[in-house]
Amino acid sequence: MKPKAPPARRALLALVLAPALASACTAPTPESPWERAAFRSQALAVVEAHAAAVEADYRASRDAAADLQAAVDAFVAAPSADGLEAARSAWLAAREPYLRTEVHRFYGGPIDAIEGQINAWPLDEVYIDYVEGEPDGGIINDPAGTPTIDADALIAANEALGEDTISIGWHAIEFLLWGQDHDPAGPGDRPYTDFVDGPEGSAANPDRRRAYLAVVSALLVADLTTVVDAWAPGDAGYRADFLGDDPKASITKILLGMGSLSGAELAGERMTVAFETREQEDEHSCFSDNTHRDLLGDALGIQAAYVGGDGEPGVSSLVAMIDPDLDARLRSELQASVDAIAAIPPPFDQAIQAADGEPAREAVRAAIDALRTQTATIAEVAAVLEIQLNLEE
Amino acid sequence: MIMRDDARIFGCPIGQVLGAGIGLALGLGLALALAACEPGEPGPQAEDGEALAGGETTVFDATPNAFSLSARNMSFERRQRFVVGNSFFNKNWVQAPSSTEGRDGLGPTFNARSCSTCHLKDGRGRPPGPDEEFVSMLLRLSIPGAGPHGEPLAVPGYGGQLGPHGIDGVPGEGTPTVVYVDEAGSFDDGEPYSLRRPTYAIEAPAYGPLPDDLMISPRVAPAMIGMGLLEAIPEAAIVAGEDPEDDDGDGISGRVNRVWDAGAGALALGRFGWKANQPSVRQQVAGAFLGDIGITSSLFTMEDCPAEQAECLAAMSGGSPEIDDGLLDDVVFYSSTLAVPARRGVDDPEVLRGKGIFADAGCEGCHTPRLETADDAAIEEARGQTIWPYTDLLLHDMGEGLADGRPDFGADGQEWRTPPLWGIGLVETVNGHTNFLHDGRARSLMEAILWHGGEGERSRDAVLALAAADRAALVAFLESL
Numbered sequence: 001m002k003p004k005a006p007p008a009r010r011a012l013l014a015l016v017l018a019p020a021l022a023s024a025c026t027a028p029t030p031e032s033p034w035e036r037a038a039f040r041s042q043a044l045a046v047v048e049a050h051a052a053a054v055e056a057d058y059r060a061s062r063d064a065a066a067d068l069q070a071a072v073d074a075f076v077a078a079p080s081a082d083g084l085e086a087a088r089s090a091w092l093a094a095r096e097p098y099l100r101t102e103v104h105r106f107y108g109g110p111i112d113a114i115e116g117q118i119n120a121w122p123l124d125e126v127y128i129d130y131v132e133g134e135p136d137g138g139i140i141n142d143p144a145g146t147p148t149i150d151a152d153a154l155i156a157a158n159e160a161l162g163e164d165t166i167s168i169g170w171h172a173i174e175f176l177l178w179g180q181d182h183d184p185a186g187p188g189d190r191p192y193t194d195f196v197d198g199p200e201g202s203a204a205n206p207d208r209r210r211a212y213l214a215v216v217s218a219l220l221v222a223d224l225t226t227v228v229d230a231w232a233p234g235d236a237g238y239r240a241d242f243l244g245d246d247p248k249a250s251i252t253k254i255l256l257g258m259g260s261l262s263g264a265e266l267a268g269e270r271m272t273v274a275f276e277t278r279e280q281e282d283e284h285s286c287f288s289d290n291t292h293r294d295l296l297g298d299a300l301g302i303q304a305a306y307v308g309g310d311g312e313p314g315v316s317s318l319v320a321m322i323d324p325d326l327d328a329r330l331r332s333e334l335q336a337s338v339d340a341i342a343a344i345p346p347p348f349d350q351a352i353q354a355a356d357g358e359p360a361r362e363a364v365r366a367a368i369d370a371l372r373t374q375t376a377t378i379a380e381v382a383a384v385l386e387i388q389l390n391l392e393e
Numbered sequence: 394m395i396m397r398d399d400a401r402i403f404g405c406p407i408g409q410v411l412g413a414g415i416g417l418a419l420g421l422g423l424a425l426a427l428a429a430c431e432p433g434e435p436g437p438q439a440e441d442g443e444a445l446a447g448g449e450t451t452v453f454d455a456t457p458n459a460f461s462l463s464a465r466n467m468s469f470e471r472r473q474r475f476v477v478g479n480s481f482f483n484k485n486w487v488q489a490p491s492s493t494e495g496r497d498g499l500g501p502t503f504n505a506r507s508c509s510t511c512h513l514k515d516g517r518g519r520p521p522g523p524d525e526e527f528v529s530m531l532l533r534l535s536i537p538g539a540g541p542h543g544e545p546l547a548v549p550g551y552g553g554q555l556g557p558h559g560i561d562g563v564p565g566e567g568t569p570t571v572v573y574v575d576e577a578g579s580f581d582d583g584e585p586y587s588l589r590r591p592t593y594a595i596e597a598p599a600y601g602p603l604p605d606d607l608m609i610s611p612r613v614a615p616a617m618i619g620m621g622l623l624e625a626i627p628e629a630a631i632v633a634g635e636d637p638e639d640d641d642g643d644g645i646s647g648r649v650n651r652v653w654d655a656g657a658g659a660l661a662l663g664r665f666g667w668k669a670n671q672p673s674v675r676q677q678v679a680g681a682f683l684g685d686i687g688i689t690s691s692l693f694t695m696e697d698c699p700a701e702q703a704e705c706l707a708a709m710s711g712g713s714p715e716i717d718d719g720l721l722d723d724v725v726f727y728s729s730t731l732a733v734p735a736r737r738g739v740d741d742p743e744v745l746r747g748k749g750i751f752a753d754a755g756c757e758g759c760h761t762p763r764l765e766t767a768d769d770a771a772i773e774e775a776r777g778q779t780i781w782p783y784t785d786l787l788l789h790d791m792g793e794g795l796a797d798g799r800p801d802f803g804a805d806g807q808e809w810r811t812p813p814l815w816g817i818g819l820v821e822t823v824n825g826h827t828n829f830l831h832d833g834r835a836r837s838l839m840e841a842i843l844w845h846g847g848e849g850e851r852s853r854d855a856v857l858a859l860a861a862a863d864r865a866a867l868v869a870f871l872e873s874l
Contacts, residue, residue: 161506269479269480272476276477276723277495390462393472
């Protein structure tokens with residue numbers, strides 16, 4: 001991986017070499033694109049289209065989560081092997097639209113206020129339920145500590161003892177549906193009988209486990225609905241602020257979401273850390289072995305936020321007005337990242353644990369490099385738009 | 394490489410991009426720009442580069458993330474280590490044994506489960522509010538005397554630091570408490586102020602009665618920024634600031650602490666910690682892993698279990714050591730390369746006036762504005778930088794009011810290391826509070842000034858004599874740091 005010169009350095013050299021500098025005190029600065037009417041109106045169109053896309057993204061996620069909730073409710077009403085399989089399938093299906101929304105994080109939007117209840121990770125599973133060697137572990141097996149399992153109690157418990165004491169959200173549901181992953185080749189295999197009363201049951205407190213699963217599933221739908229509502233058209237919600245703000249400020253948010261997810265979060269926390277430690281606990285969806293889909297969904301979300309969709313303009317259209325080559329380069333790098341992630345052979349935990357030089361592990365390395373490269377370009381794109389982003393590549 | 398929208402040097406706009414360290418090209422550009430300028434207004438002006446508090450590491454960010462960003466001059470290749478270090482700085486350690494093998498070994502007794510519990514957002518801790526537990530602040534303990542290397546003597550049954558929490562089956566050592574008494578005072582112009590004087594105690598000591606001659610030193614977690622730069626200041630430059638007999642008669646002595654370097658097995662100059670009792674970022678980090686979280690490393694291989702704590706001694710280990718050298722090095726690298734945020738408003742007239750008052754009041758006698766780092770520093774990003782830390786890294790007698798009465802190597806019970814002031818203007822933004830000094834007793838920057846005694850007394854008296862508008866300018870300057 002060849003490092004690129006930071007964008008600021010290039011801009012600076014260009015500036016320093018410009019003869020106009022000699023009269024810097026009196027000469028007008030070159031016209032900013034933000035002062036051109038055509039550019040501003042295009043920016044407004046991008047912001048408008050983006051807000052509509054964000055709302056649609058969250059609505060799709062909420063609707064899929066509601067399908068998950070229905071599957072969970074059916075399962076806990078009459079636990080069965082088929083019912084558990086249906087709930088797992090619904091969870092996997094609901095993750096797809098959710099991951100596309102993650103690019104809308106990291107700029108103080110509606111999701112950032114509540115994300116810790118929705119997708120907190122990594123998760124110390126023994127905080128929720130039994131694990132190997134600790135048959136009495138977790139809130140589920142502690143009726144004295146948490147007499148009633150309801151939304152209030154589980155929200156209060158979330159991150160109560162630190163960042164990884166997670167009680168609710170996607171990964172809490174995932175752990176309840178799959179259990180710990182002890183299988184090198186496949187996901188966790190919690191038996192449905194963990195939810196069954198009486199002699200057939202395979203774990204203590206099945207009633208509390210059923211209640212827990214139902215509560216966290218309902219809570220996920222409620223929390224996603226909160227985010228959908230904030231992005232819905234109207235005068236009161238976040239969308240009104242996003243549209244009413246200076247378009248440059250809203251474009252900044254879009255780029256900050258893209259760059260933060262691409263760099264510090266995806267390339268860094270979710271991939272580099274797992275790559276370096278080779279620990280299963282450091283992969284995102286470790287119980288279901290669905291991490292490869294998580295990574296891909298995130299990358300597709302970043303791409304969509306830049307390119308736009310369904311004939312709607314994205315930030316790309318603005319960059320193309322100033323620096324078409326740079327726009328083309330970022331578009332190509334976004335696609336390269338998507339391709340590199342798709343090339344990682346699942347499951348991700350096996351890929352990171354492979355020996356150095358093994359194709360699976362090298363595929364992870366290549367995807368990290370692709371994401372870091374595009375992150376640097378996102379910062380470059382921001383600089384061209386006169387926006388300064390402090391990103392971690 | 395830095396960009397900002399309002400870059401000015403000597404009051405002359407040079408466009409939208411201000412670069413640090415770009416050498417001849419910028420120098421030439423500036424010369425041309427200056428030649429074209431009309432003479433500026435008389436009055437104080439910002440010094441060249443002073444906005445770049447951390448030299449080329451400086452990040453332009455004044456958001457709640459301001460302390461969490463990597464040195465801006467870090468290469469693409471080296472950022473991977475920063476990312477991994479960041480992850481381990483934030484993640485909780487768990488009790489051994491656990492399926493999470495890479496991060497088990499918490500305790501047996503501990504203050505916190507992760508680094509970021511205390512250094513929230515890589516920022517500054519605070520004392521507990523009413524009815525809160527101690528979270529980002531701890532109590533060091535000792536009895537009179539010194540160990541073979543000059544270190545404080547451990548308290549029988551408790552060791553050198555109170556660990557309020559224990560893993561399953563191991564009682565925490567006791568509950569730290571603080572109560573405050575308000576003390577009224579007034580500036581020379583009659584404007585009243587109030588300071589709160591803390592008293593610390595330990596409730597429910599779990600391992601026998603505490604000795605009558607117990608010494609307690611409260612410490613809040615300091616911000617993490619710029620540590621590698623401070624480590625890169627040549628030792629000679631720090632020693633040159635010493636004036637133990639106050640030969641220059643400015644009321645300020647200043648001397649170095651000589652502390653035990655566990656890796657080298659020798660005494661070394663102390664740079665880090667409220668009493669400069671740690672010689673390096675690496676030992677500071679390894680010491681905090683052991684003392685605060687209960688994680689052993691190659692530097693500190695033994696859990697801190699006093700002989701009287703049978704449960705502690707019997708507890709499971711999370712490995713030997715519990716953090717391996719690779720991960721320790723990553724956290725050390727991370728801790729060494731967190732960028733210092735740029736100053737805001739360096740050419741604001743009010744800030745510049747406050748800067749002059751800061752100098753006139755003698756504050757720079759300890760809070761040295763500008764230092765140079767060594768060209769051969771271990772951390773690449775920290776090499777050859779001009780930095781503005783506002784510290785001399787020396788010990789100063791701060792008077793009885795601030796004294797903890799607990800010696801720490803060469804530091805006596807009234808001495809504290811001058812803390813760096815860079816970033817203090819962003820503590821409220823990052824951490825949501827304005828608690829300053831070693832135990833967070835000051836509730837504002839002005840209160841922190843008013844607590845200064847001993848070698849700081851002349852400066853404090855000068856501030857007491859200021860007019861209200863001048864006091865405001867002084868605070869405006871501090872808030873720009």
